[in-house]
Amino acid sequence: MSNRQAADSVMDAVIASGIHYRDSLPMIASENILSPMVRRACNSDLHGRYAEGLPGKRYYQGCDDFDTIEEIGIASAKRVFDCDFANIQSTSGTNSNMGALKALAKPGDRITAVSTADGGHISHARMGAVGLRGLDLVTYPWDVERMEPDVDAAASLIRDTEPSVALFGQSVFLFPTPMEELADAAHEVGATVMYDGAHVLGLIGGGQFQDPLREGADVMTGSSHKTFPGPQGGFVLSDSTDEKLHRRLNSGIFPGVCSSYHLHHVAGKVVALSEFEEFGNQYASDIVSNAKALGSALSSEGFDVLAEERGFTSSHQVVTRHGEIDSGAGREAAATLESAGIVTNMNMLPGDTKALAPSGLRLGTPELTRVGMGPDDMQDVARFFARALIENEDTNSVKADVAEFKGNFQDVQYCFEPGPAYPGLD
Ligand SMILES: Cc1ncc(COP(=O)(O)O)c(C=O)c1O
Structure with missing residues (x-):
């Protein structure tokens, strides 16, 4: 590969990565997107x-x-x-x-x-x-x-x-x-x-x-x-x-x-x-409401969501268990979800000893909230999880529906100039 081809390949991958996130449900709890300003x-x-x-x-x-x-x-x-x-x-x-x-x-x-x-x-x-x-x-x-x-x-x-x-x-x-x-x-x-x-x-x-x-x-x-x-x-x-x-x-x-x-x-x-001083209280409150709604919706779909007796969460995170300790079930679930257009990360749960074969997933609501989703939308999100992981539906068909759903949430909110959340991809 020439140096020029290498640079072009990098730029292609940069665009492809943006499109991947634009069309999916980004639910890694440590991630977020930038406002236009x-x-x-x-x-x-x-x-x-x-x-x-x-x-x-x-x-x-x-x-x-x-x-x-x-x-x-x-x-x-x-x-x-x-x-x-x-x-x-x-x-x-x-x-x-x-x-x-x-x-x-x-x-x-x-x-x-x-x-x-x-x-x-x-x-x-x-x-x-x-x-x-x-x-x-x-x-x-x-x-x-x-x-x-x-x-x-x-x-x-x-x-x-x-x-x-x-x-x-x-x-x-x-x-x-x-x-x-x-x-x-x-x-x-x-x-x-x-x-x-x-x-x-x-x-x-x-x-x-x-x-x-x-x-x-x-x-x-x-x-x-x-x-x-x-x-x-x-x-x-x-x-x-x-x-x-x-x-x-x-x-x-x-x-x-x-x-x-x-x-x-x-x-x-x-x-x-500055944007946070203006919109931060509402944003933080909406993130937590969405996480609570997500925990409850996933539980209703039949998932094993941790800390049910404490209302699942008081933060932006929800944690789910997908199999026995050290079974690697979290890793498999994360891979299946990604092929269905849902980006998460496998996570060790209490008792797990293998960081690369854990039993759980950690899910986050900051980015879904930022693009305008609310508690009712968390039920749709949980349904996509169930179709991919419980009903074992073909992940390509789930992915197509996820992309259509995500098409309704393309602008970043809680900022002075709301605008495209995933710009520069055309
Ligand atoms: C508790 C805690 N501290 C520090 C960090 C590191 O943050 P950064 O990725 O900004 O270095 C993380 C990352 O997720 C974290 O969870």
Whole structure:
């Protein structure tokens, strides 16, 4: 293949990927789409520029306009998350965690966190940011029924192991973490409480999930592209008034883990913050209503949906079980669904030990909500699941019906200039 053919093939695949998502039901809980204004900011000249430092204190010339952007963004993030400190530079949730852990702990310090098997994120694990910082990880006992840390046992563990950082938050995140008692235990032993809100940041900003910074968290990190509907990036937030902590958190990001911090994405993040201030409460509330409706509709169709007794979910996620532990049934279900035009991800459920052969699926409603679907539409979505997975209908015919259904939901909502959700594909 010539270099030109390689470049053309890449561009063809870029378009094909866009068409795939346009015509399907994108239900990966960590994904979202950009509003037209955010997309314009991300495609701007800022893409090629550099800024290091903070507004007004730069190492490069040419940053005056970007200073305006970052200042507007910091002020907006402080309002959205009702806090005293915001760093909006990090390039992802993982990058935010790396920077925060650099600020909050030294190599060899102890950290407590949710294990990956129970839904914790890889950046909370030895294979990720926790290991990179050389921290000694102890994981919380888990309440499988409630899908949250076992509060009494986790509080005792914190008191016994005396970590420097008590980290909370998960990738499989159905219900708010019971923060107050756990944060009290952590503060008693002098630990800093860190809450990773990567998945639920938009729900928190929209007043729908929990309010970690009021419930004992000293620092909150998160992604800017999951339930918070911006471009890929991250946040580091704190309500502490301790300026030494602010300086440590800022320098954890730059120079800690970033040099350039992707100015085009920061500009998009700032537009997304302004849109969120206007539309975020409604968006967050609609995401959660849709997730609850989806859980209930899937259950009515005969699926084994986790946490039925707690109303299936209080977040943007729904988790389903498709077979025995470690059976790989989740992997098979995800593959069948994709051939029917429904994009999901297999997920380990409590008890599973094989990340590549788990028994469950994790489903999310942020993108379906963003293109205008409501609770009644979740019944149609659940019907497509049942046709593909329970009735074993030919997936090509389900896929054709999914594409027709999705044709009714092609504009991105909850933004200043609603417009095509999947532009540039013709
Ligand atoms: C709890 C948690 N933290 C951090 C991350 C990493 O976020 P990012 O993909 O933005 O690096 C994720 C990703 O899904 C997550 O679930």
